[in-house]
Amino acid sequence: MLCPNGAIFFALFKFGLFLTRKQNENPMTAPTETKTRPTYYEELRERGYSRRDFMKFCTVMAAYLGLEASGAAQISKALMTTPRLPVIWLHFQECTCCSESFIRSSHPMVADIILDKISLDYSETLMAASGHAAEAVMQKTMKDHYGEYVLCVEGSVSDYGDGEFCCIGGKSSRDILKEAAAGAKAIIGWGSCACNGCVQAAKPNPTHATPIHKLVRGKPIIKVPGCPPIGEVMAGTLIHIITFGTLPELDRVGRPKAFYSKRVHDSCYRRPYYDAGLFVESFDDENSKKGYCLYKVGCKGPMTYNSCGVIKWNNGTSYPIQSGHGCFGCTEENYWDNGPIYKQMASFPGFGIESNADKIGMIAAGAAVAGVAVHALATNVQKMGLIKKAIQEGKDAEQELKNPLSKS
Amino acid sequence: MKGRTLRRVFVWELPVRIFHWLNALAIVVLCVTGYLIGNPPALMSSVEASNRYLFGIIRFLHLAAAYIFIFNFAFRIYWGFVGNKYAQWKNFIPTSRTYFKEIWKVFRIDILLKPRTEHLSVGHNALAGFMYFFIFLASAFMVLTGFGLFAGMSTWWLPKLFAWVPSLFGDSEFSVRNWHHSVMWLFVVFTIIHVYLVMYHDYVEGRGELSSMGGGWKFIEEEVFEADQHAEQEAEKVKTRA
């Protein structure tokens, strides 16, 4: 078992196996319904995966998606009965780290099942065809599966001028997106580029890099941000669509709740140090060796929603905070323009780089104290008459009052 | 020299005074803990994390003070409708030309320190009232952004109602947090000026400004009191004639 929660997975796996065995006795669910496109299961068997591998995969996916014990059976049933989902995967202004992350997700079948020849009808990075042949494949997929395919977009779109900053096959990224979006059943934005523009959209954003939800209207869009997103999160999102035929439940920003409902901070194993007030002060100090919380060296975990602390990266090996580096909030809107990576407070807009709110606040408070002092001095000068009168009045009263000691 | 005759006026009702001091306490706690949350002190310690909960306590104090601040604030809004004339909302939100005229007069007398020609309001003066209005707005902003930040980790429905707040800040909790932190300084500056001006009034006018938040009493000159009554009677007459 790859996962640390082996026991749970094993239990789920067993249960899933039990359910699917029962289903197999029912001839209605036999995977022979479509002649045109094979099911995932058929393709996988053809590629030499055993049924056992397949069931393991379903179980792992069900656990990642947070489904109940019967989830694995639902997934396996879907993969055995539904013909594979046509997928068009577009690349625009990006670095392909999302694809990289995806094909390295912990279960090898993830890459095989979705990418590779099995499901991907069009992907510049991974398809064998190129040039006009590739374009023809995309056109054909769009025509044959109009209204059925899932459009995956990796990268932001240049919304500048005629779109000349990002052209593929002589077409601007904007036009390609609009054309492909028209017949899509749903759109998935992979990574922060497609979801919030990422680094290309950071100020001054010379190419007018634009996330897809600002360009496509009237289509369900799932955002799977991250730089890159975790491979298992990407796979889980697709598996959900395949299994249930619906979009996963999304949060306010449009991210699948199964993976983005918790802050990195809330699942961080360094959280006890945070609560204890024990912080790394600089990357080479004693505290950092002890593994204290990275908040003061700029960790943005408290504002960042992702599953890094739970699913982790590279087959659950580690994640940035575990490796000693703070989170920099890669799943959040506008994260490149939200202040320095290694500081907690952003610089204050319009007051230069080193000016955080506290410095300006202290200057303002100092100015208030100075102003008040000047006013106090001026009061004593300007209102001298008034004050003197009051003092005199008080002194007179004091005189007029009998001395209590001389009372007879 | 003959002294002034002063007349005792009941200005601040008990609920207003309680509000004031709870509010003051909450603001002090909120500012101190808020500052610490943004700038945690450097502690070198070999104590295991399981034996300490310092930052947790700081955050708890911040949240507890925030709830006191919020419900106290809500109560004050309610009291702005049922309280006495010095507590009424009209003291804070300008509804007439006289309000603006008075702001200008107060500005001349108390800020530019020009000689006083007439007696001004007994409760809040117009300029102070107007400033409090801005501080109320800032308070509302803090409540909004604070709940907005808290919604993501809260399980109670009340903070959860504010989950939409980050969308006002480009869906970025980073900016919500920065704004929430920056506006804190407004309260610090306000407090400095507020405390100073209370002392200023007490010093220059000698009418019990500083102690009024204790017992609720202020003192005004007998002549002013009578002039005020006279003016009111005149106004009544005009009203009944019309």
Ligand code: SF4
């Ligand atoms: S390292 Fe970051 S995410 Fe972890 S507890 Fe500290 S601030 Fe939170």
Ligand code: SF4
């Ligand atoms: S730890 Fe933070 S910055 Fe790093 S991958 Fe996770 S969400 Fe992104």
